[in-house]
Amino acid sequence: MSATQPNPVPALDPASAEPFYRQIYDRIRGAIASGVLKPGDRIPSARALMKELGLARGTIETAYGLLAAEGYIQARGQAGTVVTPGLKPRMPVALPRPPSRSGIAAASFRPDSILPFQMGLPALDAFPRKIWARLGGRCVRSMQPADMAHPPVHGLQALRVEIAAYLQLSRGIACSPAQVFVTSGYRHTMELITHALLKEGDRVWLEDPGYPPTRELLGHMRITTVPVPVDGEGMAVAHGIKVAPRARAAVVTPAHQSPLCVSLSLPRRQALLDWAARNQAWIVEDDYDGEYRYISRPLPALKSLDRDGRVLYAGTFSKVLFPAIRLAYLVVPISQVERFEQISEVFAGGSPTLTQGIVTAFITEGHFARHIQRMRKLYAERREAATAGLQRVLGQHMTIDAPPGGMHLVLRLHARRSDRKLVALMREDGLYAEAMSDWTMGADVDPALLLGFTNIDNQATVEKLGRRILRLL
Incomplete structure (x- = not known):
């Protein structure tokens, strides 16, 4: 950068809810959009900006990585980093962000980044992309007019068959394809359950600590959440019975409690099932990563012990394949199949048939296992x-x-x-x-x-x- 060129990164705001890398990104993008930085202009090196702002180099590189990924800047080796030549940027309209209640950037439980230590991401570097691409190409080439109509709201029948077979073998769950409903993710799964089985004012047990989006979703639907503590044996069922014996449902993560990763002990599994049977309550088993256990075989699902039809089993492909696939599934008791079919007709749009077809082929040909x-x-x-x-x-x-x-x-x-x-x-x-x-x-x-x-x-x-x-x- 020439000495006469203004600094594109004015003083950062340490009190802002925006992280520093995002502030740097916004300031440089704004300088490009306003013409302060023109195509071909050099911008400060990461090392220079690190010294000037007193920040870690990783913070600067994260901001520069976002700008480069969106085409605003280009690295030219020893020549430095420049605004992309020929760029004709248009500044997007900035939408106001709600202030953080704590003054700290709020955590996102569905981030679109790939950062070190990021939660909820499988090993994306180890995913068999070539196999996936081959299956995808084959599915596209074999597409028929019927495949281009509206997708089935309950899920592609072939995929429902494969999911039912997989759960029988891997999780000990005996279910028919009719009991399997394909959804677009955990939130969609919980929405279907809430619309089908709960009503405003109902009380639901939640693990404490537990997955925050669950309580947020239920809160928006005016369901009263009851925190139930978790110890070394999982959810303290006796405490739940003491404080809310007539609750309509309980949401649990019995294989690996989220976030403590303890397993719900067998006595507590039986106590939870007994409570649900006595009170005609429902149990939502969120088995988000039950496949991954490292000191023994994966534990059987709580649903495999269900003899009274009170457990709804929620699984997902996000953790075993990749989150962008936006596919999950729900197994409902036989007595509730018709009810969930009705609710799905109203609230479900159906996941893309092509994506479901690729997943079906991935399972059928043995790649999934x-x-x-x-x-x-x-x-x-x-x-x-x-x-x-x-x-x-x-x-x-x-x-x-x-x-x-x-x-x-x-x-x-x-x-x-x-x-x-x-x-x-x-x-x-x-x-x-x-x-x-x-x-x-x-x-x-x-x-x-x-x-x-x-x-x-x-x-x-x-x-x-x-x-x-x-x-x-």
Whole structure:
């Protein structure tokens, strides 16, 4: 940049809810749109901007990565980084963002990024994209006019058949294809359940701590949520019976409790099923990553113990394939099939037939089962590498829980510092984490970080990232 050219990154606002990398991105994009920076102009190097702003280099590189991905800038090696030649940008209309209640950037539970330690992402680098592309091409070439009409709202019949067969073999669930409803994700699954079985004012048990979007969705639908504490055996069923014995439903994650990853013990599984049968209540089993257990075989599903038709089993392809696929499924009791067919006709638009066809072929030809086996082995290795690397760097500051299953680690802070503030600092540095405090409904929990390990491939990388966290402590 010439000495006369104005700085495209004026002073950042440390009190803003926007992370620093986003502020840098917005300022440079604004300078390009307003003509302050013209096509071909050089912008400051990451090293220079790092020194000028006093930020970590990763923060600058995250902002520059977004600008490059959207075509605003180009790296020219030793010649530096320049505004893309010939660019004719149009500044999008900026929509106002609601202020964060805590003054810290709110966590997103459906982020569109791929950041180190990001939760909820499978190993995208290990997905068999060539096989997927081949199957996709074949499905496109064989498409008939009937495949181009509205998709079936209950799900493609061939896929429902494959899901029912898979659940019988892998999770011990005996169900017919008619009981399987294909949805566009967990939220859609919960919407169908709520519309079909619950009404405004009903009380529902939720694990505490537990997955925040569940309580948010039920709250918007005016369902009263009842926090039930979780200990080493999972949801404390006796507590739920004590505080809300007539609740209409309970939402549980029995295989790997979200986020603590403990398993619901057999006595508590039986107690939960007995409570539901006595009170004609419903149990929603969210089996979001039950396939991934590393010290023994995957645990049988709670649904496999259901003899009274009170359990609704929710599964997803997001964790075993990839989130962008937007496919999940719900198994309902036989007695409720007709009711869910009616609700699906009203509220479901149907997932794309082409996508369902590719998934069906992926399962039918054996790729799905092989992929899960490979990922189970790979995640066990990455879990061990992440635990060892973080322990080596952060062991004096945190206790690292490596649960027997799941896709994330729990890092418990030794000092009583705010996990929310540390998460905000990590986001500004281009790292992902979630705060245990954001997963509670009022329970007094020790501060902790939730870190995904599935997309980090070796211990050296983990240690390097751990040192970035150490600098933020």
